Amino acid sequence: MCRSIQTLFxxxxxxxxxxxxxxxxxYVRKLSGSAKPSKANQEAxxxxxxxxxAATRELLDxxxxxxxxxxxxxEAAKAKARSAARFGTA
Incomplete structure (x- = not known):
């Protein structure tokens, strides 16, 4: 899925x-393939x-x-370590 979506539970x-x-x-950006929708699609x-x-909050609750x-x-430290291992440290 999308790497920037974090586990919230x-x-x-x-x-x-x-x-x-x-x-x-x-999630919606990933599904739509658009980071910024056109004006015609903004409402949708x-x-x-x-x-x-709303569905996510209901699920988590x-x-x-x-x-x-x-x-x-x-969890943040683990993510940082994974990132360093994957991309190297600069």
């Missing part, structure tokens, strides 16, 4: 509405982002797990 603290909206935007694009964000919440700082 089971984080401490929980995913914010801004994070959910950002993930929804990236915005509606899709809102619908995906419905999921359950017995695993302890993941620490955001640890």
């Amino acid at each position: 089971n984080l401490d603290p929980v995913a914010t509405d801004e994070e959910v909206a950002a993930a929804a935007l990236q 694009f915005d509606k899709a982002v809102e619908a995906v964000a 419905s999921l359950v797990t017995a695993a302890p919440p993941r620490d955001r700082e640890e």
Whole structure:
């Protein structure tokens, strides 16, 4: 899928509405193949982002797990290490 969409489930603290909206935007951009829609498609694009964000929030609020919440700082450090291994350090 899209590398810039982050896992939002089971984080401490929980995913914010801004994070959910950002993930929804990236998802709709990926599906539409457009980072910025034309004026003619802007309304449909915005509606899709809102619908995906609402569905994402509903999903996140419905999921359950017995695993302890993941620490955001640890997850960020892991992502940075993966990036360094993949692209090298400059």
